[in-house]
Amino acid sequence: MDYFIELLFSGLSRGAIYALIALGYTMVYGIIGLINFAHGEIYMIGAFTSFIVATILTILGFPALAIIVLAGLAAVIWSASYGFTIEKIAYKPLRHAPRLSALISAIGMSMFLQNYVLLAQTSDFLPFPQLIPDFDFMEPIAHIVGSSDMIILVVTTLVMIGLTLLIKYTKIGKAMRATSQDRTMAMLVGINVNRIISVTFIIGSSLAAIGGMLVASHIGQINFYIGFIAGIKAFTAAVLGGIGSIPGAVLGSVVLGLTESFATGYVSSDYEDVFAFSLLVLILIFKPSGILGKVDTQKV
Amino acid sequence: MQQPILHVSGLTMDFGGIRALNNLDLDVNEGEIVALIGPNGAGKTTFFNCVTGIYKPTKGEIDLYQKSRNTMISLLGMKPNQVTAQGLARTFQNIRLFSQMTVLENVMIGRHCRTKASILGALLRDKKTMQEEDQIIQISHEILTKIGLIRYENEIASNLPYGAQRRLEIARALATEPVLLLLDEPAAGMNPQETIELVNLIQEIASEGQSILLIEHDMKLVMSLSERIFVMDYGKKIAQGTPDEIRNNPAVIKAYLGEEVDA
Numbered sequence: 001m002d003y004f005i006e007l008l009f010s011g012l013s014r015g016a017i018y019a020l021i022a023l024g025y026t027m028v029y030g031i032i033g034l035i036n037f038a039h040g041e042i043y044m045i046g047a048f049t050s051f052i053v054a055t056i057l058t059i060l061g062f063p064a065l066a067i068i069v070l071a072g073l074a075a076v077i078w079s080a081s082y083g084f085t086i087e088k089i090a091y092k093p094l095r096h097a098p099r100l101s102a103l104i105s106a107i108g109m110s111m112f113l114q115n116y117v118l119l120a121q122t123s124d125f126l127p128f129p130q131l132i133p134d135f136d137f138m139e140p141i142a143h144i145v146g147s148s149d150m151i152i153l154v155v156t157t158l159v160m161i162g163l164t165l166l167i168k169y170t171k172i173g174k175a176m177r178a179t180s181q182d183r184t185m186a187m188l189v190g191i192n193v194n195r196i197i198s199v200t201f202i203i204g205s206s207l208a209a210i211g212g213m214l215v216a217s218h219i220g221q222i223n224f225y226i227g228f229i230a231g232i233k234a235f236t237a238a239v240l241g242g243i244g245s246i247p248g249a250v251l252g253s254v255v256l257g258l259t260e261s262f263a264t265g266y267v268s269s270d271y272e273d274v275f276a277f278s279l280l281v282l283i284l285i286f287k288p289s290g291i292l293g294k295v296d297t298q299k300v
Numbered sequence: 301m302q303q304p305i306l307h308v309s310g311l312t313m314d315f316g317g318i319r320a321l322n323n324l325d326l327d328v329n330e331g332e333i334v335a336l337i338g339p340n341g342a343g344k345t346t347f348f349n350c351v352t353g354i355y356k357p358t359k360g361e362i363d364l365y366q367k368s369r370n371t372m373i374s375l376l377g378m379k380p381n382q383v384t385a386q387g388l389a390r391t392f393q394n395i396r397l398f399s400q401m402t403v404l405e406n407v408m409i410g411r412h413c414r415t416k417a418s419i420l421g422a423l424l425r426d427k428k429t430m431q432e433e434d435q436i437i438q439i440s441h442e443i444l445t446k447i448g449l450i451r452y453e454n455e456i457a458s459n460l461p462y463g464a465q466r467r468l469e470i471a472r473a474l475a476t477e478p479v480l481l482l483l484d485e486p487a488a489g490m491n492p493q494e495t496i497e498l499v500n501l502i503q504e505i506a507s508e509g510q511s512i513l514l515i516e517h518d519m520k521l522v523m524s525l526s527e528r529i530f531v532m533d534y535g536k537k538i539a540q541g542t543p544d545e546i547r548n549n550p551a552v553i554k555a556y557l558g559e560e561v562d563a
Contacts, residue, residue: 188380190384
């Protein structure tokens with residue numbers, strides 16, 4: 001039974017991380033109908049930023065809590081400015097171009113960022129400092145749930161609640177929903193759509209940066225390629241849940257995380273991806289729009 | 301002399317080789333209900349799209365009155381959201397509500413362009429932002445009450461009956477506090493009863509001083525509501541005048557019914 005609970009929690013925390021990244025995919029898709037393939041790289045840049053800041057602060061002898069907060073903040077700001085800039089450079093000029101052009105631009109941006117970090121940093125794996133300490137009060141259950149798993153779950157849950165409130169109840173959230181439902185009409189009721197798109201990229205990138213830092217601290221090493229794998233998985237999760245739907249992205253991520261965790265635990269870690277993608281294929285066969293996705297009826 | 305609030309002159313719009321609007325002149329004065337009519341494909345909706353900034357006109361002037369500065373300003377080159385902020389609101393021929401939002405939210409979103417709340421304010425939820433939000437809700441309630449949709453307040457917009465959805469579009473447009481309200485075929489698809497209610501509603505809005513420019517095919521509605529009528533055909537203005545003048549205008553009759561052929 002302990003083993004089952006252990007797998008359950010590791011699956012949930014894995015799902016939570018996927019969710020943080022998948023939300024960026026799904027929000028951007030919801031607003032401009034583009035798969036932002038550079039999103040995984042934003043996550044990777046978030047991890048690197050927190051790595052650099054945390055290392056410097058550790059040398060300067062800051063207390064652990066200050067390091068976590070400052071490194072996280074730096075990662076969020078830095079990644080958000082990347083997300084903002086990418087949209088302005090790579091997507092905005094192509095807003096009225098065929099979809100394929102923007103997609104190619106996104107893939108190009110992703111490769112550019114990978115190689116830029118590869119050149120600026122190194123191709124080797126770098127040891128990431130353990131930012132989240134092992135809490136004493138977690139000691140009795142530490143063999144089942146690790147402290148960082150717990151932190152990942154708590155932080156992700158708080159972020160999700162915040163995001164839900166933002167989208168449901170604030171002016172900017174309403175404007176985002178309006179823009180995703182009908183962009184032209186949104187402009188006609190006075191919404192500055194360009195601003196909303198920028199805000200969407202900023203929010204999505206911030207979430208990815210938080211995910212980047214949490215995972216890097218959990219796994220303990222980073223390199224320039226982590227964004228690609230995580231991005232593909234999170235994208236899968238978003239499609240699984242129904243791309244464009246925010247609850248869908250979270251649900252899809254949890255389902256994917258649990259599937260991987262149980263497959264690894266009960267079968268073999270070699271088959272982790274096999275199970276994950278088999279699940280995707282199965283769900284898409286029976287529900288092509290994803291678990292919570294809406295069927296897109298085209299009106300003529 | 302009435303204050304003109306919309307002044308359009310020489311408006312021309314080309315789509316490739318097709319001239320959808322040809323040197324069009326049009327004026328709307330303060331407090332007036334003006335109708336724009338014409339056969340299908342005459343360019344009426346294109347005209348609305350040019351005025352609201354969705355299309356960039358090839359040539360011509362579009363000026364809107366600014367009450368605060370007591371002057372006309374040009375709308376050319378503005379984005380649709382900027383045009384809305386200057387005081388032009390519109391509805392669509394085919395309903396374009398934010399169908400997944402509630403009725404109240406649809407109206408509130410129209411109101412947002414008149415408020416200043418920033419993203420930071422939305423996140424921090426400080427006192428000023430909250431007061432502003434309360435005010436938006438209050439004004440939205442007033443508008444919904446006036447339009448007669450207050451009982452649907454918390455319904456999802458797409459669940460409303462057709463006529464109510466049309467009225468909600470008008471409510472959302474009114475929420476932006478427009479200098480001029482553009483209605484694109486407000487009675488399209490309505491039954492006679494709903495049309496009568498709509499006429500009453502438009503008259504009520506106009507009686508409060510709201511200037512309205514409307515496109516409509518329902519001639520009874522046009523003749524009973526409008527003070528002046530502009531008639532378009534093939535992108536050109538072919539007539540303008542009071543309902544009586546239009547009814548007897550030979551060019552209008554020709555455009556709608558064709559010409560008698562001498563045997």
